Each structure stands twice: as structure tokens, then as C-alpha cells.
Amino acid sequence: MNSTEDKLKERIKELTCLYDVTSIIVNADYQQLETSLQAIVQCLKKAWLYKDDAEVYLSCSAYEIKTKAYDPSMVSLKSDIKVFNKIEGYIKVGYPKEKYSQSDFLEEEQILLASVSLAVGNLLERKQIRDSEAAVKRQMEHTDRLYILGEITAGIAHELNTPLANILGFAELLKERMVDKQTIKDLEKIMDNAIFSREIVKKLMFFACEMPQEMHSLQVNSNVESVLELLKPSLQEKNIKVNTSFSNDDIQLRADTVQLTQVLFNMIMNAIYYSPVNGAIGLDVKEKKKNIEISISDQGKGIDPENETKVFEPFFTTKPHGEGSGLGLSVVHGIITSHKGTITHKPNTPKGTIFTIDFPKL
Known part of the structure; x- marks a missing residue:
């Protein structure tokens, strides 16, 4: 490519590619981001000197997109995709090694690839920010x-x-x-x-946190064992095994003894209810620098995604009529909040739910 006309054509292709990529990003649907990334990959393919032989591969986070004839063994140019200054993936543009060598790439193509990678990184940053804002909004509501x-x-x-x-x-x-x-x-x-x-x-x-609290230092391990002793008949009825784990033998927490007992009783009883016969419940207590973490896991059906934000609301229950008032988890939430703690849940593997309670060391 020696003539001024050829060089001009290449610059036009590169500028067109950047313009198209910018337009795709501006109009991107964050719910269908893969479609936008596929369009960006096609734009890159058309911008290369030997566009009929050029193939593109994009890998980032949960996305893996490539043109039809892409082969990892191709001679290629590569540029990293950075999201919040952290490398999260890359884009490669390659030629078949049987026909081309590294010298067939233009310097301007490497610059173009870097610009597109930067634009893709910015797009993914905006998606993360948008997702975070949506999560915060849901939490506030x-x-x-x-x-x-x-x-x-x-x-x-x-x-x-x-x-x-x-x-x-x-x-x-x-x-x-x-x-x-x-x-x-x-x-x-x-x-x-x-x-x-x-x-x-x-x-x-x-x-509603209207019950008076009597806060004093207590031994978490013995509190857990006492609750398990109370629930022994329910555990034996379904032949459920409880696997307990304590990070040390003397975990101290400043809390209301009656209310902590109620939290553990409700959470373990809930795990028993949703666990299958002959199942197992995990109960892990970890002492960390600033907090005590209690995790209770079951092997039940798990929480339906539609109900994830409702589980701590009073009177909400998935139990059959007459088997639950829907106040158990809401009471737990109120007690934990009054202790300046938090409670979260996530899916268990391969099935079930893990509830994690964090109590600060007051």
C-alpha cells in the first residue's frame, strides 16, 4: 500500500469503523449487550486492510464473540480491554498464518484496535455503573x-x-x-x-424493634448448641444432619441473649422446614476482625428470583396456609438490624439457600 489514494482509503475505513463503533455504543441496549458487541466485532473486520481474510475475537467478562472463521493459531494483533483500570479481556484481529505474517499489519491498525478496546471497556464500565445504580435503587426501595x-x-x-x-x-x-x-x-x-x-x-x-434489649457479652458457640438441642426433635423427625463449624472455641459477641436465640431458632427452623428428608444443614460461625459471621445453609429448593426482595417482609411466606405466619424472617431482620448487623442470602450449590448474618463486634 504505497499510493496516497490507498492510504486515504485505509484512513477512511478506520474513521468509519470508529464512527460506527461509537454509534453502536451510544445506542447500546444494556439488557442485550452481546448484540452490540457482535456489531462492534463486525465493524472491526471490515476496517482491516485485507478485510476478506481478517477475523476477530473478543473475550471479556461473560462475553465471548468471534467471527465465523476465527482460529486461535492466526497471526494477530491484540489489545486489552480494561474496565476500571483492570484488565478484563481482550480483542484480537488475525489473518490466516498460511497467507500472512505479522508484518502485514499496519501501525494504524494497532492504534485503531486500541481505540476500539478502550471504547468497549468504557461501555462495560457504564453497564456496571448502571447495574450498581439499579441495585442500590432496589435496595433503597x-x-x-x-x-x-x-x-x-x-x-x-x-x-x-x-x-x-x-x-x-x-x-x-x-x-x-x-x-x-x-x-x-x-x-x-x-x-x-x-x-x-x-x-x-x-x-x-x-x-419493629419495639422490644427492649438487654445487651451483654455472650458465648456464641454455647448459644448455637443450646438452640440445636431445642430443635433436636425437629431434626430427628426428618433425619437431618447439622454440620457445625466454629472458627475458634470461644467466640464472644455483645448481643441480647433472648433475641440472638430467636434469630438462630428461626433461621435453623426455616432451614429444617425447607430441607429434604435425610438432608443436611450447614452452620458456620466465623470470628473476623470487626464482625461475627454466621452462615446457615440448606439443601431445599432455593428462593425463587421473584421472591428475593420479599423474604424479609412481614406476612410474606411460601409455606402452605396455616403452616406459617410469614413473620419469622421479618422478625430475624428486625432483630439483626437493631443489633446494627446485616443479613443476606444467596443460592447454595448444587441447590438450596445460604443465609449469612453479620454481627458487628460492638
């Missing part, structure tokens, strides 16, 4: 919903406490005066239901 629900449930709990106490008190007084056995049985049913309702109110107050 979720937090707002929980806050509003907390305010509502706190009000409901306070309003129900007095009439429930009256129902229970007057039923007890009537029971003492009655001699008819059937009437006494009926009153006992009233009292049992009032006590059950009072427990639900108590859970609502836990969720």
Missing part, C-alpha cells in the same frame, strides 16, 4: 418498604396488646367461676387463641 411496614406493625402491635390482655384476663376469670366442663373447654380455646395472638404481636414488635 426495599428499605423504605420495610421502614413503612415497621412503623405500621409497631402501631398495630401496640393497639392489639390491650384488647388481647383483656380477652385473656376476663377468660381466666370466667374459667374460675364455671363448673360446666364444655364451657371450661371453650374458654380454654379462647385463652389458647389469645395467647397465640399475643405471640404474633410480640413477633410484630420484634420486627
